Amino acid sequence: MGDVSAQQGPAAAPLVSIIMPCYRVAEDLPRAIDDVRAQTYGSWELICVDDGSPDEVARVVRDNAARDARIRLVRHERNRGLSAARNTGLAAASGELMWMPDPDDRFEPDLLERAVDALTDPSCDLAIFGCREEQLESDGTVRPVRSLVPARTGSLTSEELRREALALEEATLLGYAWNKVYRRRVLEGLAFEDVPLIEDVLFNLQVVDRARGGALIARPLYRYQKRAGSNLTGRFVPKYFAVHRRRIAALLDCLQRWGEDTPDARARLGGRFARYVLSALERNCDVRAGMSGADRRRWCGELKADPLFRSLVLGARPHGSGALGRAGVALLRTRSTAAYLMAGRILHLLRRWGSRGYELAKRGSEGS
Secondary structure: OOOHHHHHOOOOOOOEEEEEEEOOOOOOHHHHHHHHHOOOOOOEEEEEEEEOOOOOHHHHHHHHHHHOOOEEEEEEOOOOOHHHHHHHHHHHOOOOEEEOOOOOOEEOOOHHHHHHHHOOOOOOOEEEEEEEEEEEOOOOOEEEEEEEOOOOOEEEEHHHHHHHHHHHHHOOOOOOOOOEEEEHHHHOOOOOOOOOOOHHHHHHHHHHHHOOEEEEEEEEEEEEEEEOOOOHHHOOOOOHHHHHHHHHHHHHHHHHHOOOOOHHHHHHHHHHHHHHHHHHHHHHOOHHHOOOHHHHHHHHHHHHHOHHHHHHHHOOOOOOOOHHHHHHHHHHOOOOHHHHHHHHHHHHHHHHHOHHHHHHHHHHHHOO
C-alpha cells in the first residue's frame, strides 16, 4: 500500500480516529503501526497516547509520524492507566468514528474497510467484529487458539442489539473495546472508568444502552495475541470477585431495564457468575490473597448470603454448554462450604502444576 497521507494531505479530516494507548510496548508498537498503515481504508488518524511509558514509545511514534502525517503523539507525563489513556485519546480525536486497538495485537488489513461499510447506515452507532485468539510463544512463533465471532453479519435495531448483548457477553465479544468501532455521537459524555478488568464491559453496556442500532461482522478481523504471564486477565487482582460481581450486577440491571430479564437469561447469567465464583475460590488459595483457612470459610459464608448469588446461581435452573460448566454450577448449588473450599484448592493445584489443565478446566466452565 502506498503512503495515503501523501495523497490526502495532513489537512484532510479523517473519518476514523484510532486511539492506541501505549505503555511499555515499544517493541510491539512498530508492528501495530504497520498494520494500521496497511489498512485498505485510508481516511484515518492514529493517536498514540504515551501513558508515561519508560521505554522508547515516544521515539517510535515520532519516527513513524515523520513518515505519515496521519500519526500523532499525545503524552501523559506520568503513568495514569489504560482508562485515562483512552479518555485522553478520545478527547484529542477529530474523526466521526472511533476505534481503540491495543498496540501489542495485530489487525487484518480490511478491518477498517469492513467496519466503515457496516456503519454506512446512519442508525448504526457501533460495529462489532470478531477476533482470533493467538498464543505468542517465547520464541516469537504464533499458535492459533480459537476464533470468536458474532453469530451473524448484519444490522440490528436498538432492541435487537440489546437482545443480542448477553450472547455477545457469552462469546466474550461484549467486554472488549478493541473489537468495536464506535460512532462519535454515541460516546458523547461517556468515559472509561478506572477499574480493573471490567472497564470495557461497563463502557460498552452504556454504549448499547444509548445506541440507535448496531452492526455485527461475523469475521475475526482482530488478532488478540496472548502472552504467557503478561495479559491482565491472567494476573492476580486482589478485588477480582468484587469487580466481576459488579459486572454481573450491571448486566442484570441492563437486562431488567431492557425487558430482557427472562428465566433463560437469568440461567445464562447465573452460569457466567458461577464461573467467576469458581475462579475467585481458586484465587483465594493464592498466597497473595493473604487469606487463612478461616478467612476462606468466612468468604464462602458471605457468598452464600449474597442476594445476587442466591438469585442467579442458587435460585436459577442449571445452565451450561459444557460438562465442566454444568458440574461447576451443580457444585455451587450444594451450598456446601467444604465442597467450595475443595474445588478452590483443586483448581489452584491445577494452576500451579500445569497451566494447560487449568485452562482446560476454565474453558470448560465457560462452555465451548
